[in-house]
Amino acid sequence: MSNFEVFFDYIQEISGKLLSEDDKRLLMAHFKPRKLRKRQYFLQEGDVCKYIGFIVKGSARTFTVDEKGHEHILKLSLENWWLADFESFYLLKPSRFNIEALEDLEVLQSTNAQIEEFLKQIPAFSAMANVISQNYTIANQKRMQAAMSYTAEERYEDLISNYPQFLQRFPQNMIASYLGLSPETLSRIRKNSFK
Amino acid sequence: MSNFEVFFDYIQEISGKLLSEDDKRLLMAHFKPRKLRKRQYFLQEGDVCKYIGFIVKGSARTFTVDEKGHEHILKLSLENWWLADFESFYLLKPSRFNIEALEDLEVLQSTNAQIEEFLKQIPAFSAMANVISQNYTIANQKRMQAAMSYTAEERYEDLISNYPQFLQRFPQNMIASYLGLSPETLSRIRKNSFK
DNA sequence: AAATGCACTTGATATAGGTCAATTCACGAT
DNA sequence: ATCGTGAATTGACCTATATCAAGTGCATTT
Secondary structure, three states: OOHHHHHHHHHHHOOOOOOOHHHHHHHHHHOOEEEEEEEEOEEEOOOOEEEEEEEOOEEEEEEEEOOOOOOEEEEEOOOOOEEEEHHHHHOOOOOOEEEEEEOEEEEEEEEEHHHHHHHOHHHHHHHHHHHHHHHHHHHHHHHHHHHHHHHHHHHHHHHHHHHHHHHHHHHHHHHHHHHHOHHHHHHHHHHHHHO | OOOHHHHHHHHHHHHHHOOHHHHHHHHHOEEEEEEEOOOEEEEOOOOOOOEEEEEEEEEEEEEEEOOOOOEEEEEEEOOEEOOOOOOHHHHEEOOOOEEEEOOOOEEEEEHHHHHHHHHHHHHHHHHHHHHHHHHHHHHHHHHHHHHOOOOOOHHHHHHHHHHHHHHHOOOOOHHHHHHHHHOOHHHHHHHHHHH
């Protein structure tokens, strides 16, 4: 299946609507395929996030670096997820985040101005945007609650049940950072839960 | 200014579009005013969040209670904010949250089905929804980053600069809980930063 | 096969922030 | 004015998690 077929299926499935041939032509004309090798950056801190990318293949992490040089992973992303720093993308502000490919990465990317066009012209695209926005809001609410009310161990168990794929796809130190833990602490948590 | 005038101004300002007289009639027909006294609940854990409320006056907190009986405040809300547990509201699932009035509260409320209608029929309403969704996404991203990378003191300073009104409107123990801190810790942080 | 480099583990120690208990403060109700 | 209640402060102590340092196991490169 080609990259665009994957993408079209995704839109139709999430939105519950069909794309016309015209819709598909429009999307193909303005979403550009882009490939990144592992370790390459989709976005660097300080740059404006001009593109939003739909991940067709591979994985990425969104992270900040604090004054002490410590990295904090905010988001881990896999196939069929969208990749962007939304604050920078919507407001055209320089980003405080880095987005780096953790595996070889293939995305379909487009600009904010184009997305506005798709929203106006393609009903399935706009329906998809609404569903995604709902899902994001819900996921954020959950994650925030987990961060505030759960212990390290509970957050790890939560991750296992909500995103079991993460354990296969991401190294443990990345998962630790995503959970807001040091790699040592995650290692000890795993040791204890196996006994 | 009446409740609805406040509401209409808000929609027009956020969306950048004007409401027609028909639009206004439609909104007035399906947003119901509701008043809650301080301490009353807008939503109780276990119930489905049937209504979304627009706060015209007053304030509220959204919180969970963990197994140890500790409360965790996820959201503090003031005038011109929306009040709902979106997970429960969108998915019609029983809520894990409580929403309680912290001051006497006046909201305009409506149901999910009605909101869908407004989105279809009122361009300004739908434009507003898009802007709000962007703002939420950005605010969530920021708050998550703060929770993961900042110390307690930095989070408090962040709050002071982003939401100075909170200090006037909410008691310190609520703010502590919102920041994920014990009241004692927040008290000590304030003491230190005054020296 | 040796060498290099990472991810992961393990142990010892440090620290931010939590918990518990006592005290003071503010204010609404009588 | 006084009482009562809940908020805020303060001190002593505790705990979860971070930090630092050393060691182990595996791939990848040479």
